[in-house]
Amino acid sequence: MSSLTSFDPEESKEKNENQSPTITKDRPKAPVYQTKALNLWYGQTHALKDINLPIFENEVTAIIGPSGCGKSTYIKTLNRMVEMVESVKISGEILYRDKNIFDKNYRVEELRTRVGMVFQKPNPFPKTIFENVAYGPKVHGIRDKKLLKQIVENSLKGAAIWEEVKDRLHENAYGLSGGQQQRLCIARCLAIEPDVILMDEPTSALDPKSTLKVEELVQELKKNYSIVIVTHNMQQAARISDKTAFFLNGEVVENEKTDFIFSTPNDNRTEDYISGRFG
Numbered sequence: 001m002s003s004l005t006s007f008d009p010e011e012s013k014e015k016n017e018n019q020s021p022t023i024t025k026d027r028p029k030a031p032v033y034q035t036k037a038l039n040l041w042y043g044q045t046h047a048l049k050d051i052n053l054p055i056f057e058n059e060v061t062a063i064i065g066p067s068g069c070g071k072s073t074y075i076k077t078l079n080r081m082v083e084m085v086e087s088v089k090i091s092g093e094i095l096y097r098d099k100n101i102f103d104k105n106y107r108v109e110e111l112r113t114r115v116g117m118v119f120q121k122p123n124p125f126p127k128t129i130f131e132n133v134a135y136g137p138k139v140h141g142i143r144d145k146k147l148l149k150q151i152v153e154n155s156l157k158g159a160a161i162w163e164e165v166k167d168r169l170h171e172n173a174y175g176l177s178g179g180q181q182q183r184l185c186i187a188r189c190l191a192i193e194p195d196v197i198l199m200d201e202p203t204s205a206l207d208p209k210s211t212l213k214v215e216e217l218v219q220e221l222k223k224n225y226s227i228v229i230v231t232h233n234m235q236q237a238a239r240i241s242d243k244t245a246f247f248l249n250g251e252v253v254e255n256e257k258t259d260f261i262f263s264t265p266n267d268n269r270t271e272d273y274i275s276g277r278f279g
């Protein structure tokens with residue numbers, strides 16, 4: 001179950017107003033993804049409606065909105081996983097690094113090596129910790145043992161779990177706690193050196209302490225990766241994201257800087273949602 005927590009926009013507004021004005025100019029960031037007029041149907045269900053949304057590099061973009069509004073569908077469209085559902089029909093474009101991922105000649109395998117995904121429930125393979133992380137590089141043809149060891153170590157370090165597992169690399173991953181398993185899954189994702197990491201409610205099955213660890217990790221990872229995270233937890237979106245897109249009934253109501261969304265949103269529906277009036 002997701003933890004839906006209401007957010008107090010007044011408190012956030014006050015916090016922003018009290019911050020001393022800084023004259024730092026945002027460096028323009030390149031869009032990793034550009035979604036243009038995207039529509040998606042599951043059979044007769046129109047799940048995504050005319051979505052236009054840029055995702056910028058080295059940022060955390062949070063996707064928020066009530067249950068059934070299309071958050072997971074959208075994130076699974078970014079790596080074309082959604083097409084595993086037979087009834088899916090799509091129109092519009094998603095440009096990843098300026099190439100339309102729906103083009104006939106686009107290689108979906110390549111997209112999946114550039115875009116990693118972390119799911120709601122940690123899903124390690126029933127293998128050792130080492131094998132979980134080495135799996136992706138092996139599939140990509142890396143056989144050199146020394147290199148594999150290095151990749152595993154770097155990935156586990158990148159996912160802030162190395163210290164906890166370095167002495168038990170050859171034990172089964174199922175022996176790890178839920179929070180450790182989720183960080184292992186993040187390490188598995190890092191091992192293929194992705195460009196983007198998609199996270200679908202990655203902390204909803206975790207306790208507060210493990211949640212905090214993953215949140216800190218996300219902040220660290222955005223230095224090198226672009227991250228899209230679906231979350232039901234408003235405080236989490238406010239804490240860790242740079243941009244927030246509010247989805248409602250398959251539409252993007254608002255996509256803005258996170259501070260802005262949580263203090264002075266443009267649309268009343270955004271304000272109603274973040275202040276817990278519905279959801």
Ligand SMILES: Nc1ncnc2c1ncn2[C@@H]1O[C@H](COP(=O)(O)OP(=O)(O)OP(=O)(O)O)[C@@H](O)[C@H]1O
Nearest residue numbers: 042045047065066067068069070071072073074085
């Ligand atoms: N495999 C599917 N087949 C048919 N309809 C689907 C399928 N998956 C999702 N839908 C429908 O698409 C709409 C969007 O669902 P989606 O799971 O993307 O919403 P969500 O915002 O992620 O919800 P939640 O927060 O509950 O996970 C819903 O109406 C849902 O019932």
